[in-house]
Amino acid sequence: MADAVAGVAHRRLYRDPDRPLVAGVAAGLAAHLGVDVVLVRVAFVALAALQGAGLLMYAAFWVLVPQASVGTSAPRSRWGRSSQLVGLGALAFGVLAVAVATGSWHGSAALPLVVAAAGIGLIWRQADESLRLRWLGLSRRLIGPGPATGAAAARLVGGGALVLAGMAAFLATHDALAAARQGILATVVVVSGLALVSAPLWWRLWRELNEERRERIRSEERTELATRVHDSVLQTLTLIQRHAADPHQVQRLARSSERELRSWLYHPAADADRQFGAAVEAAAVEVEEVYGMPFEVVGVGDRPLDESLRTVILAAREAMVNAAKSSGAASGAVFYEVEPERVTVYVRDRGAGFDPAVVPHDRYGIRESLVGRMARAGGTAVLRSAQGEGTEVALALPLRPGGGGT
Amino acid sequence: MTVGADAPRPRVVVVDDHRLFRAGVRAEIGALVEVVGEAADVRSAVALIRQTVPDVVLLDVHMPDGGGQAVLAALRAELPRVRFLALSVSDTVDDVIGVVRAGARGYVTKTISGPDLAAAVRRVADGDAVFSPRLAGFVLDAFAESGPLPPAADPELDLLSQREREVLRLIARGYAYKEVARELVISIKTVETHVSAVLRKLQLSNRHELTRWATDRRLV
Numbered sequence: 278m279a280d281a282v283a284g285v286a287h288r289r290l291y292r293d294p295d296r297p298l299v300a301g302v303a304a305g306l307a308a309h310l311g312v313d314v315v316l317v318r319v320a321f322v323a324l325a326a327l328q329g330a331g332l333l334m335y336a337a338f339w340v341l342v343p344q345a346s347v348g349t350s351a352p353r354s355r356w357g358r359s360s361q362l363v364g365l366g367a368l369a370f371g372v373l374a375v376a377v378a379t380g381s382w383h384g385s386a387a388l389p390l391v392v393a394a395a396g397i398g399l400i401w402r403q404a405d406e407s408l409r410l411r412w413l414g415l416s417r418r419l420i421g422p423g424p425a426t427g428a429a430a431a432r433l434v435g436g437g438a439l440v441l442a443g444m445a446a447f448l449a450t451h452d453a454l455a456a457a458r459q460g461i462l463a464t465v466v467v468v469s470g471l472a473l474v475s476a477p478l479w480w481r482l483w484r485e486l487n488e489e490r491r492e493r494i495r496s497e498e499r500t501e502l503a504t505r506v507h508d509s510v511l512q513t514l515t516l517i518q519r520h521a522a523d524p525h526q527v528q529r530l531a532r533s534s535e536r537e538l539r540s541w542l543y544h545p546a547a548d549a550d551r552q553f554g555a556a557v558e559a560a561a562v563e564v565e566e567v568y569g570m571p572f573e574v575v576g577v578g579d580r581p582l583d584e585s586l587r588t589v590i591l592a593a594r595e596a597m598v599n600a601a602k603s604s605g606a607a608s609g610a611v612f613y614e615v616e617p618e619r620v621t622v623y624v625r626d627r628g629a630g631f632d633p634a635v636v637p638h639d640r641y642g643i644r645e646s647l648v649g650r651m652a653r654a655g656g657t658a659v660l661r662s663a664q665g666e667g668t669e670v671a672l673a674l675p676l677r678p679g680g681g682g683t
Numbered sequence: 684m685t686v687g688a689d690a691p692r693p694r695v696v697v698v699d700d701h702r703l704f705r706a707g708v709r710a711e712i713g714a715l716v717e718v719v720g721e722a723a724d725v726r727s728a729v730a731l732i733r734q735t736v737p738d739v740v741l742l743d744v745h746m747p748d749g750g751g752q753a754v755l756a757a758l759r760a761e762l763p764r765v766r767f768l769a770l771s772v773s774d775t776v777d778d779v780i781g782v783v784r785a786g787a788r789g790y791v792t793k794t795i796s797g798p799d800l801a802a803a804v805r806r807v808a809d810g811d812a813v814f815s816p817r818l819a820g821f822v823l824d825a826f827a828e829s830g831p832l833p834p835a836a837d838p839e840l841d842l843l844s845q846r847e848r849e850v851l852r853l854i855a856r857g858y859a860y861k862e863v864a865r866e867l868v869i870s871i872k873t874v875e876t877h878v879s880a881v882l883r884k885l886q887l888s889n890r891h892e893l894t895r896w897a898t899d900r901r902l903v
Contacts, residue, residue, distance in 0.1 A: 575820035575855045578827065610816060610857030614823070623856045669856075 292342050298364030302338040325371060332371065369394055389450060393443025399436030509537045525569060532571055536562060553586050554579040557613050557622065560594040568601035571608045572624075578615035588654035589622060589674050592647055596624040596670035599643050604628025604668060620674045627667040647672075692717045693808035696735060698728040698754060699743040699770070704793070708741065711797030716804050725753045732758055737765060738808040742787065744771035744778045755785040768807045770795075776821055784886050789813030811875045812882035819855040822885055823848070840888040843881060850877045 293304035303321060307314035324331030369391060448454045513534035520526040549559035554576045561572040580586070593611065600609050606628030613622045644660050647670065651658040656674035695716045697705050705721045712718070719735045722728035725748045732740060732754070742751040751769055758765065769787040771778065772794075779790050788807045791800065792815060803813045814822070826843045843851070846867075853863040860878075864871045 573816060573857070575816045575857075577820050577823040577855070612816070612820070612852075612856040614852070614855075625857050 290342055292339070298367075299335070300339045302335055302342065305342060306338070369398070389443045389446035391443075392446065393440050396436045396439025396441075396443060399432055399439065505538075505541060509534050509541075529566075529569060532565065551581055552579055553582055553590070553615060553620065554613065556582055556587075556590045557593060557611060560590055561597060561611055564594060564597040564601055568598060570597075570601035570604075570606070572597055572611045573608065574611045574613070576613045576615075580615050580620075585654040585656070585674060586620065588650060589620060589656065589672055592650050592658060592672050593622045593624055593670075595643070595647060595650075596672070599670075600624060600626040600628065600668060604630070606667065617676070619676055622672040623669060624672075625667065625669040630662045630664055630666045630668050632662075632664045693738040693804055694719045694735070695739050695741060695804055696728070696732055696737040697721045697741045698723075698746075698751070699741070700724060700746045701743075704743075708800070712801040712804065715798070715801035725749050725757075728754050729757045732762065732765060736762060739804050740765060740767045741770050741804070742767050742782070744769050744782050751782045751787065752785045755782065755787065759786040766807045766810070768803060768813060770800075776824075779818060779821055780825065780885070783818070783882070786886070788882065789815075790818045791815045792817065806875075810879075812878045814851070814854050814878055814881075816855050816857050819851045822881060823851050823855060825885070840884050843884065847877050847881050850874055851881060854878075 290309045291305050292301040293308060298304075298318070303317040304314050307317045310317070321331045321335055324334060445454070448457045513530050516530050517527050520530065549555045557576065558574050561574050565571045582590075593613075597609065597611065600606065604626040606626040609624065609626040611622065611624050613620070644658075647658040647660070651672055651674070654674060656672065658673075659671045660668065661671070662668040693716050695712075695718050697708050697718060698721070699705050699708075700723050702723070705723075709718050709721070716739075719737055720731045722731045724746060728740075740754070742754060744751045746753075751767070751771075755767060767787040769779070769782045769790040770793055771782075771790070772792065783790055788810075789803065789812050791803055791813060795803070795815070806813050826841075826848075849867060850863055853866055854860075858866065860874045861871050864874045867874075
């Protein structure tokens with residue numbers, strides 16, 4: 278039946294922690310069966326009328342069906358929280374009603390039972406919640422401090438107090454408090470004795486558990502690092518050994534591996550599709566890979582890419598390609614600066630250069646295309662060169678204050 | 684960047700935890716400077732520098748036990764005549780700015796050529812600062828004019844002059860000092876003065892952007 282739902286090959290039954298009235302059983306079932314949640318709830322209530330069968334079923338589902346991880350459906354709202362409280366209240370009321378109906382109602386015993394039930398409900402809900410918190414905590418530990426657990430602790434203590442109060446009240450109403458006191462005293466003595474004796478064991482268990490968790494995180498990191506090193510560095514070293522006779526190839530391989538490792542270590546989030554600086558660097562990498570001339574990129578400032586800035590990137594790339602093809606230099610330098618009112622890029626090589634007075638035809642074409650491209654975006658391109666002193670292309674684009682490029 | 688043949692060769696200590704790299708440096712600049720010793724970790728570096736009192740220490744930023752900053756912290760006040768030049772493969776802003784603020788007279792990357800490295804050593808030995816294009820870019824970023832200054836800011840230390848900014852820009856564009864001098868029609872000595880002034884500001888300014896910006900960068 279679940280297989281009939283399009284796009285989902287195999288679905289497991291989960292409780293839905295995001296839309297619960299009590300524990301998310303009905304919502305989970307509804308999602309699983311593909312029916313309206315109200316229908317499921319009505320069915321539970323109807324079944325509850327049959328000697329409480331519905332309640333038992335609900336409890337069984339609650340215990341046996343695992344909770345789905347948070348965030349699989351809509352984020353939980355305040356309304357969701359209060360509706361869950363209402364649901365729990367209704368459940369307690371239902372239990373009472375059943376007790377009255379089946380004649381097991383003892384007026385004096387009922388109130389303490391309700392109090393204790395409320396406490397148990399709080400603690401059980403807490404168990405669900407803490408499971409969720411553990412999931413969240415695991416992912417957040419790597420980023421920063423875990424979520425505040427003050428409220429959770431308060432709920433746990435409050436629930437425990439309610440249960441104790443309910444128990445005490447129950448005993449008091451049955452005049453069993455004096456007798457219980459003896460028993461409680463004995464229990465307390467035995468339990469604390471046991472706790473004292475076994476404390477080192479618990480403590481060690483707790484530490485080992487922590488240690489193991491830390492070790493697991495560490496080994497995950499190690500695995501990721503090993504994968505990364507294998508994919509880039511080891512592969513490259515193997516290739517270098519095989520191409521040892523070809524210095525250009527070796528250099529190219531070493532450079533690409535260095536770049537990859539560097540960007541992984543130092544610029545994890547650089548996004549060449551969105552940021553100007555990352556796009557300049559990506560263009561330099563591209564030119565190096567195709568034409569074999571490395572460019573050292575130095576940048577000041579940054580801003581998000583827009584259409585006119587993309588034009589600047591294209592022009593800078595063209596200038597780099599030009600330097601790689603005809604300068605004869607071993608390497609080049611790119612400097613970009615993003616200021617509030619303008620963006621500038623300089624592409625420089627220390628190659629052969631040329632005399633601007635006798636511009637070769639192809640150079641002329643490149644210059645025109647650079648200048649034209651930048652002019653259409655509202656900027657300028659200036660070529661500077663002298664025989665034997667290399668070439669420098671200066672690109673500049675004024676920016677509208679507050680907005681993108683003009 | 685040529686080195687005058689008649690000038691005395693500066694005495695140099697190389698501190699780096701990679702033996703191959705130390706051997707490489709010795710081979711590349713050994714003819715131009717006098718390498719008086721090598722050290723592979725912070726403790727032996729401190730002992731060696733105390734014993735030999737070299738003109739220049741080539742200092743690796745990254746070492747297992749604290750790195751270049753630990754060496755600088757141990758010796759900066761004790762041996763003010765010894766000059767430090769940071770040398771690293773690392774590009775991170777924190778490392779570079781950190782070691783310069785701890786007292787290094789400059790920063791170059793390990794990809795620098797032998798002759799350029801020898802020239803940089805000589806420049807540092809003469810008391811000047813050495814800015815690679817990357818360091819110049821970092822400094823321009825750190826002293827960017829945008830952003831509010833703290834109220835107690837010291838304009839003498841916290842702002843770069845227009846001329847200093849021009850010099851840094853040209854260095855960031857890959858210009859050698861003498862090319863900067865020609866471009867701005869000033870003497871090389873003046874370029875060196877500007878760069879040293881920038882180094883002083885970088886070391887002494889408490890401009891909060893210096894720290895805040897490093898943090899921002901890491902999060903980019």
